[in-house]
Amino acid sequence: MNAVVHTPAVTEAPAWQLGVHELGEAYRAGRLTPVQALQAQLERLAEVQAVVNAMAWVDAEGARRAAEASAARWLRGQPLSALDGVPVTVKDNIPVAGLPCRWGSRLYQDHVPERDESPVARLRAAGAVILGKTAVPEFTLQGYTDSPVTGVTRNPWDPLLTPGGSSGGAVAALAAGVGALALATDGGGSIRRPAGHTGLYGFKPGWDTVPREHGLPEMLPRMEVIGPIARSARDLQLAMGVIGGARAGAWPDAPPPVPPQRIACWRHIAGSPVDPGVLAACDAAAERWRALGHTVDVVDAPLAVQAFNQHAWPVISTTGLARVLRQYPDAAARVGPALAEMLARGQAWRATELCDAQAVVRQLRRAMADVFRAHDLVLSPCSAALPWPAADSHPPRIADQPVDGRGHAVFTAFANATGLPALALPAGRVGHLPVGVQLAGPPGSDAALLALGQSWERAVAAVGTGAVELTPPLWPIWP
Incomplete structure (x- = not known):
């Protein structure tokens, strides 16, 4: 497949390749309009959807109306924000008024919310163009993306492989050139692992950094x-300027200066297997941070992280599913087999076991407080594995060792249980596949993490390798 050429706009790259910042520059200079950018996105979507299956719903008409209104504002020199006229996709577990929100399940097949969830409302108020909804696994509880509603979603770097989950549709669309920004959720790594699998930047904010209502x-x-x-750390900053903070506009306009950091590097979680290529990328990232003036110490992760992964996560995730589905007496017969099994497990746990899981979470929070007394940040891989076959729920083996369904996901959920902000950064490639690393910080370090992300991006650009090198091949690598 070749890139679409658009004669009305003269830019350095096709309009569907441009990120948030580049689109704003093009609009401001009059080289491109939001209507032209949207048309390029829709044409690109028509090319790639059959291959990657990233979109769960497309609202072309609604997007056109929003793009036309944005174009009029830019013509008057009165854009609402840095996101005015920017095509954005929204994950299909985030309500968008008037669009189906099916959560990957036949149980929600006919669910059409009447209100936007609050971050979507902020995007609209900022002039963003909502392109549509991105595919998710059923009830967003799996680390790959396949559902009874949309089917299998594939990785633009290799369509035989998964982009991960549960934000697989979000990253597959963005990496294939659909949307300049994706709004997603992260409950156990669902932003960070897929971002790592597709060469993108992904940010999991800390507790209450992005307010949520009407979800x-x-x-x-x-x-x-x-x-x-x-596609860039700078664009994450621009997005957070709209959706972050207790009120719209409360996020800092510019990243704060960040002094040299003491970074703890976790290469394993309690000896868990990690793909050798992923480990090499993590080691190279550690060297890059050292070259940028930071201290990086390779240390063991607290045993409480593994305890949470093994003993708390299975209870919390499955009881959460049982709680949500208790209003459907026939739920087990209407969800897919994997979710039916999870539902049965969630219904079988006793209250005492849920209390035990909550105690493990409290132990994890204490352990992470100790970590941040000795270090400022934690560096690790985003995922222990490279992408695996697209229709498989998980890799059965990593580094030649058997693993369970969460073996690839051992590095991420601790940040969710403790409310910590965490940032996924592109860290090069293993063969033709991207690999990502994660930086996690203490409570309140959201802005500092994004500042460090931009420092990483500038350093990579200066040497001409790594994250910046990942951008052009995304358009795309087809078999």
Whole structure:
């Protein structure tokens, strides 16, 4: 497939390749209009949807109306924000007024919310163009993306493989050139792992950094947050300027200066297997941070992280599902087999076992407080595995060792249980596949993490390798 050429707009790259910042510059200079940018996006979508299956619903007419209104504002020199006229996709577990919000399940097949969830409302008020909804696994509880509603979503870097989950549709669309920004959720790594699998930047904010109202029923209480995925760290900053903070506009306009940091590097979780290529990328990232003036110490992760992964996560996630589905007496017969099994497990746990899981979470929070007394940040891989076959729920083996369904996901959920902000950064490639690393910080370090992300991006650009090198091949690598 070749890139679409658009003669009305003269830009350095096709309009569907441009990120948030580049689109704003093009609009401001009059080289491109939001209507032209949207048309380029829709044409690109027509090319790639059959291959990657990233979109669950497309609102072309609504997007056109929003783009036309944005074009009029830019013509008057009165854009509403840095996101005015920017095509944005929204994950299909985030309500958008008037669009189906099916959560990947036949149980929600006919659910059409009347109100936007609050981050979507902020995007609209900022002039963003809502392109549509991105595919998710059923009830967003799996680390790959396949559902009874939309089917299998595939990785633009290799359509035989998964982009991960549960934000698989969000990253597959963005990496294939659909949307300049993706709004997604992260309840156990669902932004960070897929971003790593597709060479993108993804941000999981800390607790209450992105306010949420008018959303779907809570599946993972206090663990799931909404955050952005983008092609650059700078674009994450622009997105947070709209959706972040207790009120619109409360997020800092510019990243704060960040002094040299003490970084703890976790290469394993209690000896868990990690793909050798992923480990090499993490080690290279550690060297890059050292070159930028930070201290990086390779240390063991607290045992409480593994205890949470093994003993608390299975209870919390499945009881959350049972809680959400208790209004459907026939739910087990109407969901897919994997969710039916999870539902049965969630219904079988006793109250004492849920209390035990909550005690493990409290132990994890104490352990992370100790971590941040000795270090400022934690560096790790985003995922222990490279992408695996698209229709498989998980890789059965990592580094030649058998693993369970969460073996690939050991590095991420601790941040959700403790409410910590965490940032996924592109960290090069293993063969033709992207790999990502994660920086996690203490409570309140959201802005500092994004500042460090931009520092990473500038450093990578200066040497001409890594994250910046990942951008052009995304358009795309087809078999």
